[in-house]
Amino acid sequence: MNAAHSNTLPLRTLALFVLWLLLSESYTLGHMAIGFAAALSVAFWNSSYLSRSEYQVRWVQAFAYLPWLFGRILASGAHLSYLILHPKLPIDPKMIHHRPRLSSETALVILGNSITLTPGTITLEASSDELVVHAMDDESTMDVVNLRLENKISGLFVRRASRQ
Amino acid sequence: MTGFSLVVLDVLAVLIVVYLYRVVRGPTVYDRILGLNGISTKAIILLVVIGTVYERVAMFVDISTGYALLNLVGALALAKYLEQRGAL
C-alpha cells in the first residue's frame, strides 16, 4: 500500500459508511460502530486492488455520461426488439474487430461494459490492443465503429499532472 | 396497487418458464448458463416485487443483493472453468 492509497482511505471509508447508514435505518451506537468497522475494513483490504493510474476522472462528465448511455441503450433496445419481433428475423450477426485508442485500463473496462449493456452488441474479448465485438446487424455496430462511445469515454478521463 | 403487483409477479413467472425451456433444451452448456442467468435476474426482481407487496422492502432487498452477488460468483466460476476445459 503506497502513499496515494492511504490518502483516499478516509474518503472511501466515509462513502461506504454513508451507504451503510442509508441502508441500515438503525442508528443505535452498536450498529453504527459495526458499520464503521465494516466500512473501514472493506476500504482497507481492497486498497491493494486499486492500481495507481495516471488518469483522473472528471466527475461532471461522468455523471452526464450515464443518462446519455441510457438514451443510447433505449434507442438500440427498440431496434433490437424490432429485429426479434419481425416475422422474418432479419438479423445478420457478425464479429467486428475494433482497435480502441484508449490507454487507461479503467476506460477500457467502461467501454467494454457499455458495449455489452447496449443491446445488439456484446464484447467478446477485451485486451488493450483489440476489442472483439459480436453484433446483431449493421445498424447496432454504428456506435462502436464511428467511435461515438469511445470519444465519450475518453472525455471522462484527464491525464493527471505527473507527480513523480 | 397490489393487484398490479400480482399481475407483474404472474407475468414474470410465465417468462421464467420460457427461460426454463432454454435451460432444459439448450443445445450447449452455454445456452443453459445464459438461461439460468436470465432466470436469476428475474428471480431477483421477483424478490423485490414480493418485498413491495409485503411492504418489507429492506429485508427482501438484502436477499436479492446476496443472491445477485452469489450468482455473479457462480457464473464467473463456471465460465472460467469451461474456458479452460473446453466445450462438453
Place this chain on the structure above:
Amino acid sequence: MSYSFELPLLILLILTAGGAIVVKDLISSVLILGSYSFFLALVWAWLGAVDVAFVEAVVGAGLATVFFLLTLFRMAPEHILIQRSPPPISAVIALPLLGLLLLYAASDLPAFGDPQSPASSHISPYYLENSLRETQTPNVVTAVLMDYRALDTMLETGVIFTSGMACWLLLGRKHS
C-alpha cells in the same frame, strides 16, 4: 391472501424438479437444481419466512450449485453423462400408490391459513405475543429458529459444518 402467485410458483417447482431428472448430463441437471432451489426460496419469501428464504438462496442456489459443479469438474467427462436404466416395475407400481396415500393424508390437513387450525389457535398466538419480550428479536421466525429451537439449530449447524469439512477435504486435494 390470494392464491394467484402460489400456483405459478408450485408449477415452476414441479417443472424444474422434472427437468432435473429428464436431462441427459449432470451439469445441466445441477444448473436446473440451482433454479429449483431458487424457486423454493421464492416460496419461502412469499410465505413470509424471510430467513429461510435467505438460507435457501445462499446455500441451496449458491453454495450447493458451486460445490456440485466443482465436484463435476473433477470427474472425467464421460462420467458426466447420465446412463439411465429403466425404472423397476415395483417402483412404477409402488410410487404412485405412495403418492395417493400422501394425498389422502394431506386432505385431512387444515386448510392453508385457516384460523381455526390447532397450530393457529394454540401455538402461533403464544409466539406472536411473547417472542419479542422473551427473545428481543423482531422477526418471529428468527426467534423460533434461533431461540425456541436453539438445540435443534445447533445440531443442524453441526451437520452443516461436518459436510462443509468433508467438501473441503475432498475438493481441497491437489490434482495428481
Place this chain on the structure above:
Amino acid sequence: MEYVGAGLMTVGLLFMVVAAVGMVRLPDVYTRAHAVALTDSLGAVFLLAGLAAQQGFSPNALRILVVLSLLYILNPVIAHATIRAARRSGLRPWTREKP
C-alpha cells in the same frame, strides 16, 4: 407517483416479453446473449425504477436503486464471461449466409 411507477413497470415487462421471445427464436448462443442482455439492461432497469417510483422518496426507493445499479454493473460481466468462454471453447457463431 403510483401511476408513473406502474407505467415504467409495464414498459419493463414489455421488454422482458420481447427478450423471452428472442430467447426462443434466435438461432445460437451469441445471439441469445443479446436477448438476455436486453432483459437485464432495459427490462430490469425499467421494472426496478418503476418499483422505486412507487415507493416515493424514501430509504426503500434507495435500496431498490442499489439492487438496480448492482444488476446494471454485474450483468454485462456475466454475459461477457459466458460468451467469451463459448468463443474460446471454439463455438462458431451463426451467420446469415452459410459458408
